[in-house]
């Protein structure tokens with residue numbers, strides 16, 4: 503018997519409108535994208551199917567901190583594609599040691615657990631914290647608790663959405679894993695009250711991105727460090743969005759010179775090319791894992807390790823952190839000038855801002871659509887808040903032009 507052959511008719515190139523329409527019946531509706539179909543990109547610029555150009559002020563939720571197709575990252579990926587792409591962790595590969603050493607050096611921590619997506623890093627961090635609580639802290643079996651903050655965003659798996667307080671993300675997906683306690687963000691007294699002998703870890707974002715780029719008060723991260731030390735539990739910083747240059751430092755926790763016990767990294771670690779995430783921790787913490795207790799088919803694959811190593815090399819120069827800090831001042835000044843002219847408030851650190859728009863001017867979605875017409879890509883978060891997070895390679899002139907577009911979109 504011969505397999506039926508199916509000839510695929512040569513297809514005429516389809517327009518943006520046709521492609522958007524073609525998606526609806528076949529693609530799950532878990533996103534509501536802006537009506538633009540991107541076909542090409544370089545640096546801070548993307549181009550749609552019809553050749554219209556847009557300034558990317560979202561940068562893949564900070565997965566594109568180095569811009570689209572950064573030459574050094576593309577070269578590292580090409581080189582690795584020609585050598586070896588996947589081995590599984592059943593065998594060693596010649597790229598993984600360098601990646602892990604580089605990441606340990608960049609973060610000042612000792613050990614690395616390579617994964618793929620951010621949510622996997624969070625899940626892995628939770629597993630490691632629980633194992634540490636039983637093996638090292640002496641918490642009775644199955645009693646470990648992890649304290650999280652209200653308004654958190656840590657990903658989309660069932661365990662993680664179970665401790666989210668965003669109804670859209672959570673409702674309808676239960677039952678959820680027990681063992682989590684939620685306290686208000688930026689509230690040290692509430693955190694202190696939630697810690698006890700069962701606490702394995704406190705898991706927080708040093709800046710809450712999805713919540714609208716909420717920056718805690720000065721002293722909050724220091725306080726979390728102090729309280730976790732006193733309780734004898736772990737401080738886990740989810741730097742998946744805030745880390746790797748975005749805020750003007752390699753890590754957002756550096757703004758208070760705080761060193762957590764465990765860091766969760768993702769997004770920009772893959773250079774906008776492949777999903778790469780990692781749990782990075784002190785040896786006493788990650789050392790609790792033994793063979794067979796955790797794993798990932800793709801985690802630590804040579805292509806991911808090669809791209810991740812190239813990302814670490816870019817960050818080691820300090821250039822991107824410096825740019826984020828310098829241009830962050832331009833961003834802040836620009837937003838300050840718009841305050842009262844359609845902007846009701848904003849929070850910014852480095853090249854990252856949450857901008858509250860006067861609801862009378864439209865929802866965040868409507869402002870995003872107006873900016874799209876102005877040739878600028880952004881994404882709303884909640885209500886009338888939009889977030890700005892351009893690639894760290896953006897120039898002063900491009901940033902100023904984007905702020906001009908925002909002014910017009912509010913006018």
Ligand SMILES: *Cc1c(COP(=O)(O)O)cnc(C)c1O
Nearest residue numbers: 619620621655656657740742743
């Ligand atoms: C994006 C994000 C995650 C989840 O990452 P995915 O790669 O989408 O699974 C987790 N935590 C934070 C803070 C994030 O911004």
